[in-house]
Amino acid sequence: MDLEQRVTDLERRLEALEGPQRTGPRIDGGDFWALNGLKEQLSEAGVADGGVLYTGSVGLPTGEQYAWQMAALTEDLLGGDWTTAAESFAALGHPVRIRLLREILGGRRTATALAELEEVGTTGQIYHHLRQLTATGWLHTPGRGRYEVPPGRVVPLLVALATTRP
Template sequence: MDLERRVTDLERRLAALEAAERPAPRPDEGDFWALEGWRARLAELGEADGGVLFTGAVRLPTGEQYAWQEGTLTGDLLDGDWQPAADAFAALGHPVRLRLLREILDGRRTAAELAGLDEVGTTGQIYHHLRHLTGTGWLHTTGRGRYEVPPGRVVPLLVALSATRS
């Protein structure tokens, strides 16, 4: 009886917590809380030229969760070497590579699982694409023919995809 009462009490408390949760702000509601925080941080740094901030908290279909943010000053972006960015973008510029990344994020992690997909090419072609993605940092191997998107690249990959939407 004591256990039943404790479970009932826990369920009641959980329901109260869930009811008290505020929904996450939606980007289309005009709430620029992240931008305003970034502007305040730039002002503290005395950066008149501004900067770029991107951030995300995601849960993949596999249950893995990632939270990540990156802020870069405008001057650092404009004055920096863009060649590594060209290589990284080129790696994403092939539909099969994007498909492989999506499948890996969805939980298909081995070369054998990826080779079983329709319309991704031969095993040799798949390995070519996997090597290209690995060479540019979008993937890394975890041993025994397993691939994953590195934790620090999950949100940037989704940001890059988001940036293509109008």
């Protein structure tokens, strides 16, 4: 039996044991499928300065599912007003606010439930943090005393967190 046939047989046995192997885009950093697609689109559009793409497909512990993507041209990002970005980053720059966002994504959606957490401060301090997050668009209030991360902010929030990893 030649080597090619032996490898084919081994792959077939492995698939029978583990199920079919994923053949779609890799997300382990070994394949730049998203980057290559962005470059192709930018080239077709005649954009010389490039751009940024971020995307995600997210399932939260609450069972909610989000799929989202955004692309922005380098020229627009560098030429835009960064004041709003600074305010948004500042809102994320406090450990209690990050904790509140994580808890809200995890299902604690009321101010009462958030106040039960340890090390988040007094009720007044919690409301101060929630107001900061709401004012910058990281949260919205679908009802009195209830908070949610808007659907269009779930993936960007996780992208912002991912950028902090080494």
